[in-house]
Amino acid sequence: MMELGAVAWPPAAIRTERLLLREPEARDRPAIIELFVSPEVGTYIGGARPRDEFERAVPEVPRRRPGLFVVDLDGAMIGMVTLDRRDGERPGHVRPDSGEVALGYMFLPEAWGCGYAGEACAAALDWFAGALPSEPVVLYTQTANDRSMRLAVKLGFTEVERFEKYGAEQWFGVWSSVAPAG
Numbered sequence: 001m002m003e004l005g006a007v008a009w010p011p012a013a014i015r016t017e018r019l020l021l022r023e024p025e026a027r028d029r030p031a032i033i034e035l036f037v038s039p040e041v042g043t044y045i046g047g048a049r050p051r052d053e054f055e056r057a058v059p060e061v062p063r064r065r066p067g068l069f070v071v072d073l074d075g076a077m078i079g080m081v082t083l084d085r086r087d088g089e090r091p092g093h094v095r096p097d098s099g100e101v102a103l104g105y106m107f108l109p110e111a112w113g114c115g116y117a118g119e120a121c122a123a124a125l126d127w128f129a130g131a132l133p134s135e136p137v138v139l140y141t142q143t144a145n146d147r148s149m150r151l152a153v154k155l156g157f158t159e160v161e162r163f164e165k166y167g168a169e170q171w172f173g174v175w176s177s178v179a180p181a182g
Contacts, residue, residue, distance in 0.1 A: 007131045009066040016123045019116060021069040021081065024062035028070050031077035031108065032062050040109040044145040046166060071107070071120045078116060079107030081124045086138065100138045101128070103155075103175070112147070118154055125155065129177030140172045 014021040024032070033054045035041055042048035067083040082104040103125065107117050128137060139157050141148035149171060157173035164170070 007066075010064065011127060011131070014069070014123050014127055016119050018073065019120055019123070020072040021120060021123055021127075022072055023064050024068065024070045024077075024080075026061045028062055028077040029058055029060065032080075033058055034108060035080065035106045038109060041106055044142045044148065044168075045106075067101075069120070069124055071116065073111070073116065078111040079105065079120065081105045081120050083124060083128055083137070100136055100174075101132075103137050103139045117147075118151055121151065121155055125175060125177075133177055137175045138172065139175065140170050142166075143169045143171045 010023045013023075033051065036049045036054050037051045039048045067085075069081045070077050071079040071081060083101050084104060086100055086102045103121060105117055105121055111117075125137060128135070138160075139152050139155075141152065143149065143162065152171070152173050155175060157175045159171060159173045161172050162169055163172065
């Protein structure tokens, strides 16, 4: 489980112009399963998972945990945004002690191309900047994932390095709410 220091969890739901970022609820279970079994969603994250495996694994009331926001559009889950503390064994770091918080996101294919991922991720980063203002946030994605690469730039992530993982080139970037000196 991720530790966010002294940050109270869950925070109040976060409203954006079109979305609500909130904790998961029982009604989100079918959409959570769809996210993980969708071939389109799985393209750059290791492929779709077997539906029967997820039907058994996802509890009736999806697990709530620090750093997990369900993205809700008009009362229905369309995706999720996560802020997870990375373990030191993963490639790519911006701090000598590692343990950076990584931004992750997954959206149902029918929600793609509408700007929801950018809107939801920006809201989560704004919340994080208020909660832990001196903490950097990292993001990694396959360079072949054009949409994710464009979103990283749009959100203000700066490339740190590229490396090979999962048989593909990975892009690793950092975001900080602290303005650089100068």
